[in-house]
Structure formats: structure tokens, C-alpha cells
Amino acid sequence: MGKIIIYEHANFQGLSREFTTSISNLQDVNWNDIVSSVKVIGQPWVAYEHSNYGGRFLVFEEGEHKFVGEEMNDKISSLQLITENLHNPQITLYEHADYQGRSRIITEETNLGEGHDNDIMSSHKVQRGVWLLCENSDGSGIQYLAREHENLPNYTTINFNDKLSFLRPLRPGSDS
Known part of the structure; x- marks a missing residue:
């Protein structure tokens, strides 16, 4: 554990x-x-x-x-x-609130600041794992921990709308 x-x-x-x-x-x-x-x-x-x-x-x-x-x-x-299974992580990001607009499935550490999806995401669904979402592409700024099976329909509720630039799954420990 x-x-x-x-x-x-x-x-x-x-x-x-x-x-x-x-x-x-x-x-x-x-x-x-x-x-x-x-x-x-x-x-x-x-x-x-x-x-x-x-x-x-x-x-x-x-x-x-x-x-x-x-x-x-x-x-x-x-x-x-953190008790969730952290193997094979997956999160789906959505451009707009309520899971609308373009979507993007993420399975590994991703710097959105290097592409077209920087600062435009507004909701997510976590399929597997636990994800650290960060405001800045270096992992700094506002952070949010997205847990397994969490569906967050509107980033405005966490003061994160159109601010996501970097995300990564938490790594499983050696005993899991």
C-alpha cells in the first residue's frame, strides 16, 4: 500500500x-x-x-x-x-463546460502549453488514475488533484476555467 x-x-x-x-x-x-x-x-x-x-x-x-x-x-x-489504482491512467479533457466541444484523451504527462489545447479546457472526466492538473506548463501556479471516476463538468467551480497548461498522472509506488 x-x-x-x-x-x-x-x-x-x-x-x-x-x-x-x-x-x-x-x-x-x-x-x-x-x-x-x-x-x-x-x-x-x-x-x-x-x-x-x-x-x-x-x-x-x-x-x-x-x-x-x-x-x-x-x-x-x-x-x-492515494489509494486508487494508478496503473494505465486516462483522463478526457473537454474544451467547454458540461463535456462539450473538442475532447482530448490523455494517458501520460502532457504539456498543453506546447500545442493548441493550452488554456482552453473547461471540464474533464477521469477514467483511471489520479491526475495533477497545473495552471502553468512548468507545473506551478494553481493546481488541482483530479481523482479516479471524477467527472468535473465546469472548471469555473474550482477557478480553473481556461487555465490548464500541464497535467500528469501520479506514479504508482513500487509496492502496487
Whole structure:
């Protein structure tokens, strides 16, 4: 499945705590807003700024990770294990809301900024996997996590209409 080890200091130093299931509020285990580095084994995890999986987030995939800069250092309040099957991912993007207009099926990391589909998508249907959708072609800016079997008819509801430039499926861990 998956495991995350969180550390109170950078470079995997200081106190640590291991989780194998999601935790909606790190305050419940006295770890709120003190995480500075993590290690992930297996399936990806999502670290959220607020409890109950809210606010800004960072995706951590298998391997060692350190926080760079101040954007999320000591600001994590909940952790969510990605449990979906991440093999053979597929998402269908639509040019207009309500799955109208041109559509495009995506099965791998794609930079829309290099073609005619940059900043024009307005809805999607996720057939398989979990997808990280990004405003900018370098993966920065507004981000959205599209989960398996999610049908999102209008990007306006997430302040993402005509902003999608880059997307990638989350990678399965070595134990899945």
C-alpha cells in the first residue's frame, strides 16, 4: 500500500512519525504545522495545508523529499494516502463546460502549453488514475488533484476555467 514518514526538521532530522493511513488532522497526534521533511514508500501521499484535506497541497511520490522554500514548511495539517489504482491512467479533457466541444484523451504527462489545447479546457472526466492538473506548463501556479471516476463538468467551480497548461498522472509506488 503506502507509508509516509514525517520529520520535524529538514534533511530527515529530529523527531519522526510514521503513517500508513490518512490522517485528517495532525493536531490530533501533536504534529500540526511542524513537518519539514518526508519520506514516502509505496503509493503517493498528499500533504494539505489545513485539516480535513483543505487548502494548498503538495503531492509526494515514492522516494525522499525535502521542503524547498517556505511554501509548505511547518504548514502541514493533514495527510492523505492515494489509494486508487494508478496503473494505465486516462483522463478526457473537454474544451467547454458540461463535456462539450473538442475532447482530448490523455494517458501520460502532457504539456498543453506546447500545442493548441493550452488554456482552453473547461471540464474533464477521469477514467483511471489520479491526475495533477497545473495552471502553468512548468507545473506551478494553481493546481488541482483530479481523482479516479471524477467527472468535473465546469472548471469555473474550482477557478480553473481556461487555465490548464500541464497535467500528469501520479506514479504508482513500487509496492502496487
